[in-house]
Amino acid sequence: MIQVQNVNHTFLIGKKGKEKKVPVLKGLTFEVEKGEVVAIVGKSGSGKSTLLHTIAGFMSPEQGSIIVNGQETVHLNETERAKFRLNNFGFIFQNFQLMPRLTAFENIELPLKLKGIAAKKRKTSVQLLLKKVGLEEVADHYPNELSGGQQQRVSIARALITNPPILFADEPTGSLDSETEQDILLLIQDLNQTMGVTFVIITHDEEVANIAHRKFRMHDGELVKGDTSNVI
Numbered sequence: 001m002i003q004v005q006n007v008n009h010t011f012l013i014g015k016k017g018k019e020k021k022v023p024v025l026k027g028l029t030f031e032v033e034k035g036e037v038v039a040i041v042g043k044s045g046s047g048k049s050t051l052l053h054t055i056a057g058f059m060s061p062e063q064g065s066i067i068v069n070g071q072e073t074v075h076l077n078e079t080e081r082a083k084f085r086l087n088n089f090g091f092i093f094q095n096f097q098l099m100p101r102l103t104a105f106e107n108i109e110l111p112l113k114l115k116g117i118a119a120k121k122r123k124t125s126v127q128l129l130l131k132k133v134g135l136e137e138v139a140d141h142y143p144n145e146l147s148g149g150q151q152q153r154v155s156i157a158r159a160l161i162t163n164p165p166i167l168f169a170d171e172p173t174g175s176l177d178s179e180t181e182q183d184i185l186l187l188i189q190d191l192n193q194t195m196g197v198t199f200v201i202i203t204h205d206e207e208v209a210n211i212a213h214r215k216f217r218m219h220d221g222e223l224v225k226g227d228t229s230n231v232i
């Protein structure tokens with residue numbers, strides 16, 4: 001489903017004329033299968049976010065190939081990449097990134113509105129997903145009227161409402177207490193098993209990584225060999 005082949009990226013850091021080259025991704029090669037939960041783990045600064053940004057098409061790597069669903073993505077232009085993202089990827093972030101002036105229902109509905117889906121169809125889809133993530137009771141609440149765990153459920157539902165085959169989660173439980181973290185991890189596993197969504201989770205939290213079928217450990221821009229383990 002995702003094939004990353006020999007991906008390299010170097011950032012130029014510092015003042016113009018005195019820039020320093022900092023290699024951040026060094027010859028990364030790995031695959032993610034359809035229906036897998038994969039965790040990319042590693043210390044702060046190891047290159048996890050940069051890797052996610054390249055796979056998700058927010059930036060192009062200097063070298064290498066990234067094939068998603070059979071489509072080479074690194075040479076797409078900005079507009080093509082945005083369209084590709086819309087059709088293939090959903091995103092969950094540590095700080096939820098919900099629209100504060102929209103209710104839970106409206107936050108989840110928004111991507112469908114942007115896609116021009118009719119109101120009746122939107123309502124049916126949102127209600128189904130609200131039920132799936134256990135938020136029916138709080139559909140009319142605004143984000144500041146929801147707990148952290150509920151907010152993350154809204155953001156997961158919003159990410160899934162357009163049925164993307166791949167969901168990227170960047171430290172999805174980073175703002176949550178450990179009990180709520182467990183709830184969200186169970187939800188991710190359930191969505192993977194019942195809806196077949198492929199998850200790529202970026203985390204430095206081993207508890208989170210332990211729900212993955214395979215872990216890829218990054219160190220200093222490289223994948224540590226021999227450290228992909230089948231947990232489930």
Ligand SMILES: Nc1ncnc2c1ncn2[C@@H]1O[C@H](COP(=O)(O)OP(=O)(O)OP(=O)(O)O)[C@@H](O)[C@H]1O
Pocket residue numbers: 011012013022024042043044045046047048049050051204
């Ligand atoms: N836009 C950028 N310009 C220059 N350097 C960058 C840029 N983005 C990241 N870096 C550098 O690349 C390296 C890897 O950063 P990255 O954010 O990918 O690591 P990370 O593993 O995700 O860290 P964290 O867990 O703290 O988010 C760091 O040294 C960082 O300073």
